[in-house]
Amino acid sequence: MSASTLSELTAARYGKTSVRVFRVVREGSWQHIVEYNVESLLEGAISTSYTEADNSVVVATDSIKNITYYLAKISPHILNAEKFALHLGTFFVSKYAHISKAFVTVEQLRWTRIQVPDNGKLVEHPHAFFRDGDDKRIVKVEVDGTAGKDKLVGKVVAGISDLLVLKSTGSAFENFFRDEFTTLVPVNDRIFSTSVDLTYTFADIALPAPTDEKKFDFVVPVQKGADGYAGSVWDEDVPARARTATLETFAVDESASVQATLYKMAQRIIAENAHVSTVSYSLPNKHYIPVDMKYIGVDNTTPAHAEVFVPIAHPSGLITATISRK
Numbered sequence: 001m002s003a004s005t006l007s008e009l010t011a012a013r014y015g016k017t018s019v020r021v022f023r024v025v026r027e028g029s030w031q032h033i034v035e036y037n038v039e040s041l042l043e044g045a046i047s048t049s050y051t052e053a054d055n056s057v058v059v060a061t062d063s064i065k066n067i068t069y070y071l072a073k074i075s076p077h078i079l080n081a082e083k084f085a086l087h088l089g090t091f092f093v094s095k096y097a098h099i100s101k102a103f104v105t106v107e108q109l110r111w112t113r114i115q116v117p118d119n120g121k122l123v124e125h126p127h128a129f130f131r132d133g134d135d136k137r138i139v140k141v142e143v144d145g146t147a148g149k150d151k152l153v154g155k156v157v158a159g160i161s162d163l164l165v166l167k168s169t170g171s172a173f174e175n176f177f178r179d180e181f182t183t184l185v186p187v188n189d190r191i192f193s194t195s196v197d198l199t200y201t202f203a204d205i206a207l208p209a210p211t212d213e214k215k216f217d218f219v220v221p222v223q224k225g226a227d228g229y230a231g232s233v234w235d236e237d238v239p240a241r242a243r244t245a246t247l248e249t250f251a252v253d254e255s256a257s258v259q260a261t262l263y264k265m266a267q268r269i270i271a272e273n274a275h276v277s278t279v280s281y282s283l284p285n286k287h288y289i290p291v292d293m294k295y296i297g298v299d300n301t302t303p304a305h306a307e308v309f310v311p312i313a314h315p316s317g318l319i320t321a322t323i324s325r326k
């Protein structure tokens with residue numbers, strides 16, 4: 001049997017990843033900055049590039065990188081990751097007849113204004129920033145042109161990755177299922193640490209197709225509804241609210257388990273953001289094990305006396321769930 005009767009191409013998507021972009025927006029002496037890592041992947045009538053070495057259907061990944069920088073220069077939406085990702089996705093799908101879908105991921109690094117004293121008060125500096133956390137804001141957008149280039153549909157998922165948190169008490173794990181494989185000792189007080197990965201989804205958005213030749217006149221559609229933008233894709237407070245809900249719930253919850261705390265975090269995000277449809281968390285349980293010092297007659301293992309711990313890199317628990325609006 002020849003190779004071609006045995007196999008067929010069933011999925012193909014390509015593009016550029018890890019395009020690092022830094023952009024300054026000057027508003028007089030007040031400056032805004034963003035730093036993004038951008039990935040843009042394309043789908044469409046590209047199968048012959050794989051099956052017949054036909055590069056005529058390939059918009060070079062180098063061009064995809066160039067378009068990323070060009071839109072970073074000219075897009076009015078550059079300071080907002082959701083809008084910029086939608087602009088980029090819309091650009092690819094409208095400009096190239098044979099490209100039917102674009103998948104754009106924007107990872108935003110934290111840059112927060114440094115506060116400086118000014119007449120006895122602390123004020124935000126107009127152009128100096130610091131990295132106040134390793135967590136990233138993540139925006140994933142799909143622009144789907146399969147129903148027609150004048151009927152583009154945007155799907156937006158956003159969230160946070162790598163938000164490292166730890167609480168030194170206020171966490172227990174007891175009453176779990178026991179059988180012959182159980183060695184874990186129930187504890188009413190333990191360390192709880194996790195690196196939060198959060199995503200939340202919105203309803204699909206109908207995107208107006210750009211009409212100009214260069215596909216630059218992307219307009220953010222106005223969302224209907226009496227509540228205006230509250231909690232919507234366009235509400236620029238959603239990311240901060242989701243981060244605050246995550247951090248505050250983690251801090252104040254008397255945690256019965258990672259599962260139970262996760263659920264409370266997600267419930268709060270749904271309650272506070274009217275347009276969020278689903279919330280998903282992926283929470284590794286980063287174990288901290290009390291060092292056993294019984295050999296030297298020292299109690300470091302009963303919860304009240306556990307003070308010295310070994311942070312365990314591997315393995316970790318991994319607790320995930322999706323909570324949806326009813």
Ligand SMILES: O=c1[nH]c(=O)c2[nH]c(=O)[nH]c2[nH]1
Pocket residue numbers: 173184256257258259285317319
């Ligand atoms: O919060 C927890 N959830 C679990 O499912 C689990 N399993 C385990 O060994 N420790 C923990 N902790």
